[in-house]
Amino acid sequence: MSNKLARHFFILCLCLSSFGVLAQSQETSSSQPLPPITVSVRQYTFFLKPGGSFTFGLPKVASPIRIEISSPSTNGGVQTPSELMWALVNLDSGSSNITWIGTNSDGSTLGSNSLTGTGVLANIYGGSAPTTIASLIVANASAGTLSVTQSSTTTSITGKYIVREYF
DSSP states (O other): OHHHHHHHHHHHHHHHHHHHHHHHHHHHHHTSOOOOOOOOEEEEEEEEOTTOEEEEEOOOOSSOEEEEEEOOOSSSSOOSSOSEEEEEEEEETTTTEEEEEEEOTTSOEEEEETTTSOSEEEEEESSSTTOEEEEEEEEETTTTEEEEEEOSSSOOSOEEEEEEEEO
């Protein structure tokens, strides 16, 4: 009986050491770096008069889309708050719903979707909210388009805008 017990103990030790080697080899293979991901960038540069807008389409991809918008001033000064707004956007191909998390020029955030939200993803403020210089809005959710619009009531000069989409 003890010979049989010794044999079972030996087999158990052999199995445990095999599991240890297996776990160690898996740990080594999981620390290998993942292959690089290719990111595409689309850029638009345009000018808007007060009340004007520029519409652009979202790429048809199955991943989040990062959109950065700057409105660099030409007066040589620094805009307070910043001249930047950005959003992380998802276009759901099944429902044509757009969801987002947007950051305004003052650092405040907005998050919603095209089914229940106002359609405003982010704003560039002049001085402070609610003096809005420009907005990134949902132009047409089913078409997957957004617009940058410049206010006609708080601006009197043509604004320059740079939009970058990363996908």
